[in-house]
Amino acid sequence: MSDSHQPYRVLARKYRPRNFRELIGQDAMVQTLANAIRRGRLAHAFLMTGVRGVGKTSTARLIAKALNCVGPDGQGGPTIDPCGACEPCMAIAEGRHIDVVEMDAASHTGVDDVREIIEAVRYAAVSARYKIYIIDEVHMLSKNAFNALLKTLEEPPAHVKFLFATTEVNKVPVTVLSRCQRFDLRRIPAELLAAHFAHVVEAEAVAAEPDALALIAQAAEGSARDGLSILDQAIAHAEMGEGAPLVTATQVRDMLGLSDRGATRRLLGLLLEGDTGALLGAVRDQYALGVEPLSLMRGLLELAHAVTLVKAGRDIANPGQSAEEREALADWASQLGFAPLHRLWQLLLKGHDEVASAALPIESCEMALLRVMHAATMPDPGEVARLLRDGAPAASVPGQAPQSAPSNAPSAQLPASFEDLIELLYRRGRGQLSQHLKDCAGLSHYAPPLLEIRLTDPWHGEGDFFRETARALKDITGIHWQVRQAEGPVAPTLMEQENRQREDARAAIMETPVVKAALAAFPDAELSDELEQWSAER
Template identity: 45%
Template sequence: MSDSETKTPYQVLARKYRPQNFDDLLGHDAMVRTLRNAFASGRIAHAWILTGVRGVGKTTTARIMARALNYETEDGIDQPTIDMEKPGIHCQAIAESRHPDVIEMDAASRTGVGDIRELIESVRYAPVQARYKVYIIDEVHMLSNSAFNALLKTLEEPPPHVKFIFATTEIRKLPVTVLSRTQRFDLRRFDQDTLADYLQGICEKENATVERDGLLMIARAAEGSVRDALSLLDQAIIQHATSGGEAVTAGDVQDMLGLADRSTSWNMLGAAMKGEAAEALKLFRRQYDAGADPVVILRDMLELVHLLTRVKAAGDEAASHGSAGTAEAVQAKGMADKFPMAGLTRAWSLLMKGLQEAQVAPDPAAAGEMTLIRLCYAADLPTPDEAVRMLTEGKVSGGGAAPQGAPSGGGSGGARAVSGGAVRQEAQPSSAPQANYRSAPKMEAANQTRLSSLKDLVALCSQNRDARLRHEIENFVRIVKFEPGVIDFHPAEGAPRNLAGRIAAKLKDWTGERWTVSINTREKGEDTLRHDRDSVVYAHPLFIAAREAFPEIPDENVRIKQISEDNTALTAGAGEEGEDLDDLPDLSDEVDPD
């Protein structure tokens, strides 16, 4: 080895393989195409803004754009172009951030209006060497409001020899007045397979060997950032730098990153979703003892649940559109059919809650195990609507496949039903299956009703002692459509404005089911129940005789007083509501002839 080689300082991969032209940029084809057309047609903007997550190439792209704007060669090329086949006169200085006409400013450390005033003052002067003065402002969202306001006028009407290139990871923090004065390019993060392929090419150039699964782990840990991926690859290669070219295995990368074993995560999720608590806890402890962070383990399981849910909802093709690698996509396709959608969505909620707890718990491992235990117990629980339907139909089960040895218990109860306008209580026989204790909170929702007409609804109001709502339904509801779960009515004159919402809320409370109650102003609907009843009463011979006996009483002062066996219920309900019984509706469709 020569002395020159020993004296050359080592350059990390993230700097060594930084793109030098647009052809080297990875995955930004839309931006390159737009710039190519703009440069070719001479429609070059005066300001651009590059946004994206860390490490996707915002600053690197800004420097390449500065080179393209000032591209000039000794053999006669002297115009802006993105086709830079060989280095130009200014390219080396711009790439090394030492060109006098390309000013790079870090807005994170120079946030004040005074810094921007210095920039505005320098804008007036022509470039010293190059064609344009290019101002690259990194993390531009860090500027203060005063600094942004001071820059606006210059940004809108800069001198013809000035170009601005902004870079930011927080595009939402920029004022809209700045965004409207710039052309925006969104640099997207890279998927795992693309990033792994890129890292494979770097390994070949560095004469290093890293297993494909290890590269996928690095790409996954980088979360779409090329710079992060190259830094991790640099660290992985160093592990075997003196071992005579020995390959870096996936296990080496896993140990280096402190990651959970992905195959173990799949097995652990499968065990938890089947309710096998002992197996799930054993796999969790194995990963924890190997050095995996409990938070990382839970995050891995969240990714797998998300992948399975995507496949379940959108088919097998959804697996290849996410962040999963090819091998995981195949595994997800085979596993998604084993679990119901309700179970997967519930697992997502439990894991999200567990992840938050693990991040703040004094013992993250204990929080992780508690999350797995919850997941095992809840794996096959029915959804609320399924539980209500099962209880209503008498198909009460033990609540799903809970871990072995889980205690269970229950009690007798009944479901209320409405039939023919009368409410009755149906007691379950003592031999009926009992609900598991974990299903007990849903028992109240099972006391639901079967409603087939408006009279059934009125009867239900009486049963629940809501005299006010019954009065309003009888007097102001003109039914257009009444079906299970759907009520469509035309409000009579004087109806309360919130009547539909109150009916829907009460039905939800009383039946445990969601009802759609809507107002129809186009169709008049049937007569109100009060009108139908009064018509019968007015035609009764006893009523006609009474009117003839007292002709001096005006019609508006005539009140129909009804006597019914459920008057007691009305009196109790009215007392609780604070109602005057004389202002309440009648409780029976019959008139006592006596």
Template identity: 50%
Template sequence: MSESKAPEYRVLARKYRPQTFADMIGQEALVRTLTNAIQSGRLAHAFMLTGVRGVGKTTSARIVARALNCIGADGTGGPTPEPCGVCDPCVAIAADRHPDVIEMDAASRTGVDDIREIIDGVRYKPISARYKIYIIDEVHMLSKNAFNALLKTLEEPPDHTKFLFATTEIRKVPITVLSRCQRFDLRRIEPEVLAAHFTRVAGLEKVTLTPEAAALIGRAADGSARDGMSLLDQAIALSSGGTVEAETVRAMLGLADRLLVYDLFGKVMAGAIAEGLALYEDMHRAGADASQVLQDLMGLCHTVTRLKVAPGALESAAETERRAAGDLAGSLSVAALTRAWQILLKGAQEVHAAPDPRAALEMVLIRLAYVTDLPSPADLIRRLTQEGAPAVGGPAPSGGGAGPRLAMIAGGGAVAVAQAAPVSVGLPQPTSFEEVVALVEAKKDLSLRTHLMNDVRLVSFEVGKIDLMPLERAPRDLAAKLSGCLQDWTGRRWMVALTASGGGQTLREQEQTEAAARRDRLARHPLVQQIAKTLGGTVEEMIVTPRQGFLPAAPQAPLDPDAEGLDETGDFVVDDADFLDHTF
């Protein structure tokens, strides 16, 4: 008696491939649109499915083919967004043997002759199905002549034919083809959604997948369900089918411990380069890949920067990660983080091109540690423009010349900053932001004045330095334009900085607030109240024309409550004739 053969193993990516729209994850917009289209009968004759690898393009095309040709378990059904999976068309399409569902790989069949076979077959009605469906995978690989040959058929196909195209390179598809298709952009699947899906699949496989291991695989999948399923398959094999731990996944992927990356970044940014190199040495011996460590550092730099400017960005992260990221965000400035990002970004190219990635990464860490204590460009300019301040990195040059000073900044470059120009006698010198706006108005730059009145909030003002918080409508070049204009008009250097928060009301809002206060004061005036009482109404709106000193100009000195014309509350007292001389 012959020994029975064990069933052949199917990889998880094929075993758990979605068979219905309900099985798909992370593509709610696509599922909702196709479901509504099938239910209402508003079906396009051609669909273009695009997205990164492994997000479900070909799977979606096969589900659509089954949904359009399903006849139900009793053989009397019509097109449905929930194919039964047991009727002959559903079974044959799932097994890739239905004669009316033709699937073609455009990567291997790219020529005009291959398209002619489709054009010739389109004219014939389906053999047994409701629709004849052509699924062309990686359609961007077709030649230019092949696309041209398909255009006419694609524009006016027979009613019994549907085209389903899938591509990862949508920009390579001619616009003439795209305009004839209904396009769906399949999005990358979120790591949290993938992690939950992998945990569910592991349970079906009688394997325990720890939450941290699921999160690691979800991040490593980079939005691709198929890539993640392949990684899960490998992790289960490495764990001998028991419990998949985070350490196993890290060893498989060549990843460093997440908290170790936080520790490494913190030490390097604190300038403790010896401790940082020793920590990276331990990570390297544990199997961490240099490129992956650098990617983790870049991701961490981005996360901490987001947390710095938008608190609450890590609400879904583990408590330990939130605490570590919060400590880094509290100790590092945005300027230091953006400078670190530039160094890491440049270092990624060096690590990729270097014959020894480990040595290249160590050089990046050293560079990062030695630029953390350098001043920011704003601080550098402030120091160099101070009267008599020495240049960074050395004493002030002798002779008091007006030549530029050079200061080294992150990345090994240099910035030239001229010494503060002497203030020209006779030129206007504004001492407040309001005087700056008045100067802009005097110079007839109405556009700049409008932006300063309406679109910025003053954070701080010093002569020669203005900090502003821009609003949504503020132009991007506002700081540079205002700085250049003030330098031309005043003869001295002005530094205008834009910050992401702070500031009070805009000047326009201040004017409106003051006008509202004046209207309120007048509405409470006894004569106004008497007029309203006599007329039997209320004071709804007043238009005040400040003529003949009714509302005197704001005095330069504080108002004296005992002065003539003021009552005990500090309000102006006017006689009836003067009061009635104004319009309400």
């Protein structure tokens, strides 16, 4: 029957690795298995872990073939290079071998399912060298199912091998992990994926631009299956060329909603130049072209990271990088210091998180980028404070455009006293911290940005009180504060001082002749709060 009458198989299934040579990106694991087979040191249980699509289940099937292959002449033994032509190899590849049992733990989670395996392992393999149990997503088994499996897993019959696969190894009990030989399958590098996709499109008689394959490899995030699924979609999306589809980078960007790298570079340039109008216009242009705000923020993050790596002297050349991009990265790296780059990264990362959860994504994106524009190129707050403290003129402060010291410079925001600090926290929406400082903090030393206190009552809010206070003060003043526990004596809390002043004022009022005469005439009378307030105001 011709291929035209065969049902279509998606690329992720069609190009599943048939031998260890086709398993890309896992050389260390293959070498370990090859040595174990060659020396006859085969474990009775293997655990494959890693993100989706890196080849965990495929590896388990390849191990099953390697252990049961008999060679074309039927006389071979276990080998890292199974022939693929003998009956065991073909039956395992087609999923019909009676001695190789695959079970999906997501739909067989109970102890009864495991009990069937425990009962069956006592019997020898029907036709294979080893009876093999492949359990996919093994972390989905119940606690009772794991417990039922433990004894058999530790001391299985010599003819039985267990092969487990999971994406969440942290959910597998330690008692199970200790009984398995573990292989951590790595994310597949983008360059290997792009090369693999090039072979696939060639086999499929499809033309594809190298940049398009590089984009797909980056979008796959280390997963061969995800990448092949995206490639499948890209081929279907592609326009027909001269007899064959042509997958272009532009079409892939449109399909995935990705920002054009050139447009992202222009956007970062506008961001660093401080051109507000042009920046907002470029953002809206990208949005009109179908680029998602989150994708735009991600692209800027990738560029900021790339510039930092170039600044650090690391070669980050990749197949999808153009000469223009390399030149732009080198130019930015030569102009920007590490401190501005780190602040740029932090601001973009915060903006990315805001856009991801925003009800108005494009508006949140614009506001986040405006914040980046006005804050990313500011000088280091510590350096500003040092220069202003030492009497340096404002024009000498790096990155400060105005020729006179701005009124909102970080040093101008430092409260002059402990009372002013508490008031500042209250006015800036940190009421709980402000109240606790007033009521429960005895002051030892106050020299901004240093604060030494001792708490009379524990903090019942979230996190450590000293760390939360330092973080709040840094957010408000822009300067790193040290808020620490006092070792020596401390002053009474502000609340205690106010109470003492109130008691002293009351005692003074009670000693006045008028009050004494009034209490003598009316023994049951009490001093009202209004009289205390009136006396205090006078």
